[in-house]
Structure formats: C-alpha cells, structure tokens
Amino acid sequence: MVGTPPPMGKPYRPKDHYFQKAKQEGLRARSAFKVDEILRRFPVVKKGGVVLDLGAAPGGFLQILADTVGMSGRVVGVDIVAIRPFTQKNVTTAVLDVLADDFDAQLRALYDGPLDAVISDMAPKTSGIKATDEARSLRLAGKALEVAVTRGRPGSSFVAKLFMGGDFEEFREQVRTHYGEVKVVRPEATRGASMEVYLVGLRLKAPAPAAP
Numbered sequence: 001m002v003g004t005p006p007p008m009g010k011p012y013r014p015k016d017h018y019f020q021k022a023k024q025e026g027l028r029a030r031s032a033f034k035v036d037e038i039l040r041r042f043p044v045v046k047k048g049g050v051v052l053d054l055g056a057a058p059g060g061f062l063q064i065l066a067d068t069v070g071m072s073g074r075v076v077g078v079d080i081v082a083i084r085p086f087t088q089k090n091v092t093t094a095v096l097d098v099l100a101d102d103f104d105a106q107l108r109a110l111y112d113g114p115l116d117a118v119i120s121d122m123a124p125k126t127s128g129i130k131a132t133d134e135a136r137s138l139r140l141a142g143k144a145l146e147v148a149v150t151r152g153r154p155g156s157s158f159v160a161k162l163f164m165g166g167d168f169e170e171f172r173e174q175v176r177t178h179y180g181e182v183k184v185v186r187p188e189a190t191r192g193a194s195m196e197v198y199l200v201g202l203r204l205k206a207p208a209p210a211a212p
C-alpha cells in the first residue's frame, strides 16, 4: 500500500530544532525562544519590572521573563493548567481561567499593583474549524488586552498571540487606540505552517482625564 504523501510546505515536526535546543538549555518549552526574540527586538519590559504572563504553562516564557526582570522585578503567571513550581522567588503562579467571571478579582488577589507588561501566549483548544478557532483565539487576546489596559501603568507594554484571520485587522486597530506603537511579529521559532503571530503594543496611553 502506498502511504499518504507528506503535505506540501514545511512539515510539522514536533521535535524540531527549537525543541531540541530548549531541551539542551533546560527550558520548559520551545516557546521560550519566541518571547526571547520579542524581548530582544522590543523594549517590552526591563529589570525591576512587573509582568503578567497569561497562558503561562508549562513555563517557558516565565523562565525568560524571570531572568529579564531579575530579582528586583516580579513575574506572575497564570493558566488553566497547573504550572510546575518555580524555585525563583520573583515568580508567582496560579491556576486561573482568564475567561471566568471572577478572573479580575482572582488576579487582584494574586497581585494588586500596576503592571509594566501583560503578555499572553494563550491558545484555545483547536476545533479544526478555522473560523471557530480564530474567534476563540481573538476572545482570549481580547481579554488579555482588557487586562493590559485596566491594570497596566501608563507607558506599559502588551504582547498577545493570535491567529491571523478575519478580525485580525480590527483587533490591531483596537490595540492602536491604546498604545503609542503597535508591531506584528512572527518569531523565528514559530512552526512553519502556524497561522499565529504576536501583536506588540508599546507605551500604553494614559487614560483620558474625566470630563469636569
């Protein structure tokens, strides 16, 4: 019997170069290289900063973020699945669903101060139906933006992964209304066939003063 030919384009290889590299470097996930590239290219957060990482399991982003902010900073990571504890004292993690009704209150209970960056690598469970997956991805990114705008200090940053699709441009416009500069990034470590990109918002605008 003749087997099914491989799909055209770059094949999906779960154990690719970045997977091996992550393993060698003791990183929890290959995605660590994505945030590393974003942080090298854009001034998202610096030493001493406070970062919220949404969709943080298993913790690849957290490892890079914890090194970036150092011991004078803080990284708060949440996910619907448990994150293996970190020994670094500047990392706090919790099991939270960002779409839950009480998420905002739960997050405040975890960390109540202003944030220097909100980073979301959240990805929905994919259904295989393009429009459904795009809508789910956008919903997660939309919630991340809401958190970033309400909890970020003026001048803070926003990074969110989302699937390129129908409403991508509208979302980018929405991010533009809140941030001084907006970039679209597809990190090198992104898998070949993946439709995902990261939107980077820099310099959160201060809220408009209330009318007298």
Ligand SMILES: C[S@@+](CC[C@H](N)C(=O)[O-])C[C@H]1O[C@@H](n2cnc3c(N)ncnc32)[C@H](O)[C@@H]1O
Residues within 6 Å of the ligand: 028, 029, 031, 032, 054, 055, 056, 057, 058, 059, 060, 061, 062, 078, 079, 080, 081, 096, 097, 098, 099, 121, 122, 123, 124, 125, 140
């Ligand atoms: C690509 S993984 C994140 C990988 C992570 N950045 C790392 O470097 O280890 C996407 C994560 O989004 C999480 N996620 C999906 N929906 C979520 C939700 N409603 N609330 C919180 N996390 C969610 C998933 O559980 C999954 O762990």
